[in-house]
Amino acid sequence: MASILAVDDSASMRQMVSFTLKGAGYTVVEAVDGVDALNKAKTQKFDCVVTDVNMPNKDGITLIKDLRALPNYKFIPMLMLTTESGMDKKQAGKAAGATGWIVKPFNPDQLLKTIKKVLG
């Protein structure tokens, strides 16, 4: 089963995302911010990245940009978790190489559906 890197500085969101995806059979590795995520992505190849946008140390958009520069992550789906108000964030995310977004608030079903969509 596909492996997913779940990045969020909020423990409750991270747990929710991770629990949901694990429940669906995915292998999930959690990261607490962009720096942590980038380090983890370098040691293991993930099939998909789901990241929060607003995080300390390294935000989600910079993370996506940095990941896209790695040969292993050129074509990997990367989704951002963003609030509905962040239309400009979506544009910035797309420019950085994000595949798409999941709008907060979302529920586990919506998350799974989107993940299944990108992972086929």
Added chain:
Amino acid sequence: MSIDMAQFHQVFFEESFEGLDIMETGLLNLDMGDVDAEDINTIFRAAHSIKGGSGTFGFTAVSDFTHVMETLLDEMRDGRRQVTQVAVDVLLGSVDCLKEMLTAIQDEQEVDVASVNEYKKALEVELNGEQANEATTTVEAVVEPTQLINSAGSGWSIAFSPHADLLKTGNDPVRMFRELAELGQLTSVVDFQGVPDFYDLDPEDCHLSWNLEIVGDIPSTDVDDIFDWVEDSCDLAIQALKQQNFPSVENETETTLVETNKQAVVEDTNPTANPIVDKPKSTKKEPSKPAAKGSSSIRVDTGKIDTLINMVGELVITQSMLSLVGEHFELNKLDQLKNGLSQLERHTRELQESVMNIRMLPISFVFSRFPRLVHDLSTKLDKKIELVMVGENTEVDKTVVELLSDPLVHLVRNSLDHGIEMPADRIAAGKPEMGTITLEAYHRGGNIVIEVRDDGKGLNKDVLKAKAIEKGLIDADANLTDKQAYELIFMAGFSTAEKLTDVSGRGVGMDVVRRNIQSLGGNIEIISELGKGSTIAIHLPLTLAILDGQSIAVGDERFIIPLGAIIESINIKESMVNRVAGKGETFRLRDEYLPIVRMHEIFNVKNAQATKLTEGLVVVVDGQGMRCGLFIDDLLGQQQVVIKSLEANYRKVEGVSGATILGDGSVALILDIPGLVRLSNQ
């Protein structure tokens, strides 16, 4: 798939409260003249996280409220809005409001809507100015997902030509076609014209484009949603198919992309609206099953857990070594056995220490609320006060941390209100205009000491005395030392009444503070110098779960005396004893007469070995400054004991603070020394 979201609520509440603390600290530290964008960003991020989490976990009221805060903070962050003291105060108020909301939700209480609306209005006034506030009372107009259903019911024709870099965003046309195929009957015609010569071909670029036709009664939003992510990375034209213009399915050049086997992956059947833009419709959606009430949890540094796991590992090795020795035991293995047992003892002790360590929290958990308190109160009192905190990382048991908060608040309030003088008075006294209150925590022996220091006017012995006489607490001719005079403020009835300010006088006197501290097994002392300031020091045991005890024997019974309470143990001679009719026995120790408490009488032990005072031992103990002698049979060993509550299992017993289980399995009562001293004085 349904997931019980309630399981994440506890973590959400914890991180939200942490976030609120971060916001509060950040707001208090903002320097109006020179605002650092990163500081605002930190505050913004905390608000943002709470908003995202509360929305996801169904606390709509919280997310709506935070949304307004976030908007305000966002404008400050981008420099579109000046950071003013008024705005900061409004935000601080909002932090309080959010705390109340979250606490109410956590406790399954009703949220005080009126007060929330008041705060929200204040935020909106700050955000939009006075005139605009009426219009925006419902902040986030919930946009219902509009059902732009194409009722023609025929279908859509889509011209889709991706830009070369589409694949590099992780988007895959095949995936999108698969999704389309789920909506209706899909035909696709691929256009190869854009494919360059082999030598010019970049395999990472997308060179194809497609003409798609999808037939069925499909809402346009469903089609739009599929292309939502790639709008900017392709040329896209979507047109409604005309009824009569059904595509022929048997077109020669088409590729049918209905992959039935892949369809199984997506469980959901035709969604009528994109779930992702679907917003919660009910504004008052309560959590279906809120987090368990009163469940308390603790955050532990992973290093501590690692140590614990290491310790357990060691213990397992020792245990297996011992069982090996025990399997075929012969006397020549005695040394091995002894070694093993001493190892076991060491590991058990280390294990105990590291487990206790897990319960230890830095005192900053309590200290962190004080900057706000001092800020608010000094503004209110028109005093200039700087708060200095030292030793915030000093660790103390979680229970102590929780119970320490209220007494400390009281002490700091007192210092602010009664200790520090008004700026003008300070200048007149030759002191700096700005007063200082210092909160300091440090370890001393097995205790943690917390000091509240101020450089205010100090306690005036004569004023204290006069007030005590006026209240009838002491005789008019009482001769008091400084220390005794300071002790007056701990007397019940001393600090209440007369000057009921809303700052310190809340009807709770220092007597209650002292009682709270004593109930934690600690004590409180005052050092003060007139005109220079006062220091109030709280001494507390590091943990309430384990006690260093001295076990004693009275007949067949074993009791534990807290080691810290013992001053000395002596054999007394008949000549030292003094019997006062109706007042019991006392004995003279150097220059002092101390009451004797006969343990076998108080606890009704039948077979005590010593009944005559000269036969047994007298242990001199100190309970809150009062001393007495406990008459016992014998002293046994010293040991650490785990305190078990007697009240929880039986009921409160005078003179006993708890019980413990000894090595041989028997139960020993732990003596409540202050209680016994009180008993002896009755």
